[in-house]
Amino acid sequence: xxxxxxxxxxxxxxxxxxxxxxxxxxxxxxxxxxxxxxxxxxxxxxxxxxxxxxxxxxxxxxxxxxxxxxxxxxxxxxxxxxxxxxxxxxxxxxxxxxxxxxxx
Numbered sequence: 001x002x003x004x005x006x007x008x009x010x011x012x013x014x015x016x017x018x019x020x021x022x023x024x025x026x027x028x029x030x031x032x033x034x035x036x037x038x039x040x041x042x043x044x045x046x047x048x049x050x051x052x053x054x055x056x057x058x059x060x061x062x063x064x065x066x067x068x069x070x071x072x073x074x075x076x077x078x079x080x081x082x083x084x085x086x087x088x089x090x091x092x093x094x095x096x097x098x099x100x101x102x103x104x
Contacts, residue, residue, distance in 0.1 A: 008097050015062055016096055018055025020076055021046055027073075028080035038079050039089070068099050 017039070024030045030038070032046040039046075048054040062068055075092045078084040084092075 005097070008100070012058060012097065012100065013093070014055035015058040016055075016072070016093065017041070018049040018052070018059060019062060019072060020079075021049040023073065023076040024080055025050060027076065030080060038083075038085060040086070062100075065099075068096065071096055071099060 021035055021039070024035045024038070025032070032043050032050070036043040036046045045054065052059075071092075075084075075089070075096070078092065079089065
C-alpha cells in the first residue's frame with residue numbers, strides 16, 4: 001500500500017498547483033514571474049499550468065468541492081496579500097490534502 005502523500009504528490013499536487021496558479025493570476029493579478037517566485041517554481045511551469053498543459057487530471061472534481069476551494073482561496077490570499085512563502089505554504093498544502101483524504 002502506498003502512503004497517501006505519495007499518491008497525492010504525483011497525481012493531486014499538480015492539480016492543486018494549477019488551480020492555485022490560475023487563482024493567483026486571475027484574482028490577485030500577479031504576473032507569471034511573481035507567481036513563480038512566490039511558489040518556488042519556474043515561470044515556464046506557471047505558463048504550463050495556465051495553459052492547462054499540467055495539472056488537469058482532477059481539476060474539474062476539485063473545483064466542485066466548496067470546502068477545498070475555500071481553503072485554496074485562503075492559501076491564495078495568504079500568498080498574494082500576506083506574502084506567505086516556503087514551509088507555511090507547504091503546511092497549507094497538507095491541509096488541502098487532508099480535506100481531500102477525509103472523503104476518500
